[in-house]
Amino acid sequence: xxxxxxxxxxxxxxxxxxxxxxxxxxxxxxxxxxxxxxxxxxxxxxxxxxxxxxxxxxxxxxxxxxxxxxxxxxxxxxxxxxxxxxxxxxxxxxxxxxxxxxxxxxxxxxxxxxxxxxxxxxxxxxxxxxxxxxxxxxxxxxxxxxxxxxxxxxxxxxxxxxxxxxxxxxxxxxxxxxxxxxxxxxxxxxxxxxxxxxxxxxxxxxxxxxxxxxxxxxxxxxxxxxxxxxxxxxxxxxxxxxxxxxxxxxxxxxxxxxxxxxxxxxxxxxxxxxxxxxxxxxxxxxxxxxxxxxxxxxxxxxxxxxxxxxxxxxxxxxxxxxxxxxxxxxxxxxxxxxxxxxxxxxxxxxxxxxxxxxxxxxxxxxxxxxxxxxxxxxxxxxxxxxxxxxxxxxxxxxxxxxxxxxxxxxxxxxxxxxxxxxxxxxxxxxxxxxxxxxxxxxxxxxxxxxxxxxxxxxxxxxxxxxxxxxxxxxxxxxxxxxxxxxxxxxxxxxxxxxxxxxxxxxxxxxxxxxxxxxxxxxxxxxxxxxxxxxxxxxxxxxxxxxxxxxxxxxxxxxxxxxxxxxxxxxxxxxxxxxxxxxxxxxxxxxxxxxxxxxxxxxxxxxxxxxxxxxxxxxxxxxxxxxxxxxxxxxxxxxxxxxxxxxxxxxxxxxxxxxxxxxxxxxxxxxxxxxxxxxxxxxxxxxxxxxxxxxxxxxxxxxxxxxxxxxxxxxxxxxxxxxxxxxxxxxxxxxxxxxxxxxxxxxxxxxxxxxxxxxxxxxxx
Numbered sequence: 001x002x003x004x005x006x007x008x009x010x011x012x013x014x015x016x017x018x019x020x021x022x023x024x025x026x027x028x029x030x031x032x033x034x035x036x037x038x039x040x041x042x043x044x045x046x047x048x049x050x051x052x053x054x055x056x057x058x059x060x061x062x063x064x065x066x067x068x069x070x071x072x073x074x075x076x077x078x079x080x081x082x083x084x085x086x087x088x089x090x091x092x093x094x095x096x097x098x099x100x101x102x103x104x105x106x107x108x109x110x111x112x113x114x115x116x117x118x119x120x121x122x123x124x125x126x127x128x129x130x131x132x133x134x135x136x137x138x139x140x141x142x143x144x145x146x147x148x149x150x151x152x153x154x155x156x157x158x159x160x161x162x163x164x165x166x167x168x169x170x171x172x173x174x175x176x177x178x179x180x181x182x183x184x185x186x187x188x189x190x191x192x193x194x195x196x197x198x199x200x201x202x203x204x205x206x207x208x209x210x211x212x213x214x215x216x217x218x219x220x221x222x223x224x225x226x227x228x229x230x231x232x233x234x235x236x237x238x239x240x241x242x243x244x245x246x247x248x249x250x251x252x253x254x255x256x257x258x259x260x261x262x263x264x265x266x267x268x269x270x271x272x273x274x275x276x277x278x279x280x281x282x283x284x285x286x287x288x289x290x291x292x293x294x295x296x297x298x299x300x301x302x303x304x305x306x307x308x309x310x311x312x313x314x315x316x317x318x319x320x321x322x323x324x325x326x327x328x329x330x331x332x333x334x335x336x337x338x339x340x341x342x343x344x345x346x347x348x349x350x351x352x353x354x355x356x357x358x359x360x361x362x363x364x365x366x367x368x369x370x371x372x373x374x375x376x377x378x379x380x381x382x383x384x385x386x387x388x389x390x391x392x393x394x395x396x397x398x399x400x401x402x403x404x405x406x407x408x409x410x411x412x413x414x415x416x417x418x419x420x421x422x423x424x425x426x427x428x429x430x431x432x433x434x435x436x437x438x439x440x441x442x443x444x445x446x447x448x449x450x451x452x453x454x455x456x457x458x459x460x461x462x463x464x465x466x467x468x469x470x471x472x473x474x475x476x477x478x479x480x481x482x483x484x485x486x487x488x489x490x491x492x493x494x495x496x497x498x499x500x501x502x503x504x505x506x507x508x509x510x511x512x513x514x515x516x517x518x519x520x521x522x523x524x525x526x527x528x529x530x531x532x533x534x535x536x537x538x539x540x541x542x543x544x545x546x547x548x549x550x551x552x553x554x555x556x557x558x559x560x561x562x563x564x565x566x567x568x569x570x571x572x573x574x575x576x577x578x579x580x581x582x583x584x585x586x587x588x589x590x591x592x593x594x595x596x597x598x599x600x601x602x603x604x605x606x607x608x609x610x611x612x613x614x615x616x617x618x619x620x621x622x623x624x625x626x627x628x629x630x631x632x633x634x635x636x637x638x639x640x641x642x643x644x645x646x647x648x649x650x651x652x653x654x655x656x657x658x659x660x661x662x663x664x665x666x667x668x669x670x671x672x673x674x675x676x677x678x679x680x681x682x683x684x685x686x687x688x689x690x691x692x693x694x695x696x697x698x699x700x701x702x703x704x705x706x707x708x709x710x711x712x713x714x715x716x717x718x719x720x721x722x723x724x725x726x727x728x729x730x731x732x733x734x735x736x737x738x739x740x741x742x743x744x745x746x747x748x749x750x751x752x753x754x755x756x757x758x759x760x761x762x763x764x
Contacts, residue, residue: 014044017066019055021048023078023151025164032160033078040064040072050403055080077154097208103144104208107201110136111194111716130182133193137175145171145200161351167203169355170390170715171196177383189380198716199391206723228301228322232266233258238273238310251316260308265298267316274309278302354393354698361702362386373707381703384715388701392718393694402683405733409679417663418672425658428641429676431623435569435669436614436636438628439580439587440538441478442646443562443594443666448482448538448554456532457549459542462490464550468542470495471506471517477630479540482554502607502632505540516543519581521604523548537586556590565666566594572673575622576600579610581632607632614639627669644669686729693725 024030030048033055037046042063048055057069066082073080113127141149145168152168155161174195181189233243235256243258248266251257256272259265265278277289280302289305292298298311300320317323365382406423413420420426437443453461469487472480473495498508505518516523520530520541528543533551542550569576577600580587584603591601602613614636617624626633626640629648637643637656645657646664654660661668701718705711713721 013060013062014058015061016056016058017069018083019057019066019070019073019080020083021053021055021073021078021080024048024050024053025151029078029155029160032155032158033073033076035160036073036076036078037069040069043069052403052407077151077158077160100144100204101208104201104205107140107144107197108205111197111201130191130193133191134179134182137178137193137196140197140200141171141175144204145196148200148203155351161355165351166354166390166393167199167719169358170387170719171199173383173390174199174387174715177380181380187379190378192380192384195384195387195715199719202716202719202723203391206720206727229264229266233260233263235310249317251313253313253316253319255313255316257311257313258308259304259311261304261306264303265300265311267300267311267313268320269298269311269313269315271296271298271309272312274307276304276309277306279305350393354390357393357698357702358386358389361389365703369703376706376710385701385703385712387715388713388718389698391715392697392701392713392722402686404730405679405682405686408733409675409682413672413675416668416671417661417665418668418675419660419662420672420675421658421660425642426676426679428623428658429625429673430680432574432625432642432673434575434577434617434622434624436577436579436617436624436626436640437566438610438626438630438633438636439578439582439591440556441629441648442627442633443558443566443578444556444590445559448478448556450482450486451537451553451555454533454535454551454553455549456551457544457547459544459549461550464542464552466490466493467510467515467544468517468540468552470510471498471508471515474498475500475506478556479538479554483540483552504606513544514546516546517541520551535586538582539586558590558593559666561665561667563593565669566596568670577602577613579605579613579636581605607635611635611639627666644672682733686732689728689732690725693721697721697725 021033024033030050033048034046037043037048037055037057040059042060043057044060045058046055055073059065059069070080070082148164149168149172152161152164152166155165156169174192177189178191178193178195181187181191182193228248230248231245232248232251234246234251235243235258238256251267257266257269261276271292271294273294275291275293278292278298279289280299292309297314298304299322300316301322315321315323362382362385365377365385369382370377402423406426409426410420410423440448450465453464455461455464459467465483465487468483469490470493472483473492493510495508495510498506500506501518501522504522505516507514507516509515516526516528517540520533520535520539523541523543524530526543526546528546528548530541530548533541533548535551535553538554538556540552540554541548542552566576576594576596578587578591578594578596579602582603584601587601587603588598605613610633614624614626618639618641624640625642625644626636627644627646628634628637629646633645634656637645642659643657644659644661645654647654647660647662648664659672661672697718700711701713703712
């Protein structure tokens with residue numbers, strides 16, 4: 001199941017689609033498109049990301065369709081396209097901003113000549129004529145400013161004013177007023193054709209610089225996306241000697257693909273012909289190539305080094321391990337933090353407020369100010385101040401404050417082995433007070449080893465293991481895997497009427513005998529006499545026809561970084577608890593090195609009891625993070641404020657979690673907490689800057705300083721301030737979120753246990 005289909009908790013009739021959207025300019029555009037989508041019958045939720053240019057839409061599959069959603073968007077001011085389910089995920093190609101930057105600088109130079117013509121040596125009659133200034137302004141509006149004017153007027157026409165609307169109105173008003181003053185000089189008005197040219201020059205230059213910094217912020221994500229090959233070589237049969245090149249989007253599960261030496265594997269698959277060395281350094285961080293032959297698993301993004309091989313596709317596109325990681329990262333950047341939803345809502349109404357303020361500014365300086373400051377007012381002063389208000393207002397800074405910080409933070413997290421499902425997760429992480437760990441497979445390695453088999457019946461040890469392995473053959477629980485490893489490769493027995501009681505045991509028929517396997521306490525509740533069995537460690541008891549026949553005991557060990565991680569959490573003031581279904585006798589000696597108080601270790605718990613503890617702590621005012629990896633951890637992971645799963649966990653646990661530790665290292669939990677603080681510090685700084693900029697800039701542009709100090713802003717200077725405000729937010733986010741970058745590299749993204757740690761695949 002795709003991560004996108006499970007993340008929103010939608011029901012069976014709901015579906016989610018990822019769209020590429022063009023035409024997004026500011027937070028007002030984001031809110032406008034979200035409102036447009038929410039008005040479409042059948043759409044239940046929509047999240048638009050300004051930075052990545054994507055939209056995730058949840059809809060009722062019986063009420064509308066992806067094609068209808070795209071058509072609905074394309075009828076307005078934006079353009080959308082579907083992302084094919086099997087296609088490699090891609091960001092829009094980075095644009096070359098040099099031509100636009102050169103054009104913007106040219107406009108600024110030419111418009112500056114109009115202001116400083118007297119400073120040039122010699123005589124320049126053409127530059128002194130009004131025709132030159134009118135022509136320059138006309139060409140600037142018709143050519144480089146055409147898209148801004150068109151999109152701005154279209155947004156106003158549809159009742160959704162945005163940043164382009166404000167700039168377009170400012171530039172057109174300056175141009176129109178100057179044209180009237182030129183054609184009717186008897187009015188005594190000044191011509192200021194250079195102002196719209198400078199406004200457009202500053203806006204275009206600001207957008208170019210901002211786009212460059214945005215692309216730099218996306219470098220981490222682009223390096224991950226670059227692991228995906230775009231083409232594959234398809235074989236119609238294993239005997240075929242004429243392979244066909246096809247796009248990766250056309251690969252299907254079960255296809256045979258021929259991969260030449262030096263090529264990148266285009267899908268997750270199994271080698272069915274040939275033997276080679278596989279370079280997995282981009283996935284696992286291991287520099288030494290791995291020898292792989294028939295039956296070996298290969299992952300998309302790894303490189304075939306030695307010889308050509310043929311693979312059978314097991315998972316492809318967004319279903320592959322790499323594809324799911326990348327899909328989760330892109331989705332996370334569309335899942336908004338509550339603070340971002342507030343900012344987007346404010347920015348959605350920002351345009352209306354600025355239009356009203358500009359009108360009020362003009363009216364004040366035309367009708368009221370002359371009575372108080374007659375020496376300050378001129379015929380065009382009200383208009384110039386109103387234009388300054390229009391172009392200095394910056395919904396972009398407000399709209400970019402959160403998503404650009406989240407883009408940097410979540411991309412760097414993913415590049416270093418942690419997938420965070422959204423900004424809301426980072427925001428909740430700020431308030432955590434309690435960290436709760438599952439024991440088996442989370443604090444411990446999960447690689448349980450059979451310690452002893454104590455027999456109470458006639459079955460031999462080998463028969464006991466065969467029966468247990470047969471009963472547990474469909475389970476991914478660490479105890480089940482330990483039994484399967486101890487049993488080896490011997491043939492399993494057929495089991496009928498198999499029943500599983502989550503966290504307790506399994507039962508079923510093998511031939512004419514009824515077997516039950518699980519904890520002794522569970523068997524006793526089934527009426528089985530277990531008085532002779534007293535294991536002190538982790539165990540699985542086996543009963544045949546309601547008679548105890550054997551008890552298998554297992555030993556485990558703590559993960560190498562468990563002690564350090566728990567101690568660091570305690571030092572940071574977190575309350576740490578451990579939940580386990582094992583007995584106290586088995587748990588306490590194993591967890592002794594953690595130095596946790598006795599009341600922090602909770603044993604003999606069933607899944608619903610783990611859930612009840614989480615609910616009780618949260619009802620008492622604690623904010624709880626649950627760290628687990630098993631099927632029985634899923635309810636607790638969902639209920640906790642932040643659910644954290646290891647990538648080696650079950651598919652259900654991964655789907656229930658908010659954070660996935662791809663490298664299966666507990667130490668990355670500390671990085672998650674550090675990253676959340678660093679990211680939200682930047683978000684708060686960005687929002688503070690955006691709000692402060694507008695609170696200060698708008699009054700200054702409206703002439704608040706003019707009566708006291710004679711200071712006012714021309715529309716061109718106001719445009720420069722607006723461009724600078726957006727750039728400042730992006731630069732602050734890019735340079736600020738450094739918590740994850742000191743000791744890791746992008747190549748460590750998928751450092752994980754190779755064969756059984758895949759996201760979206762149960763370890764069976």
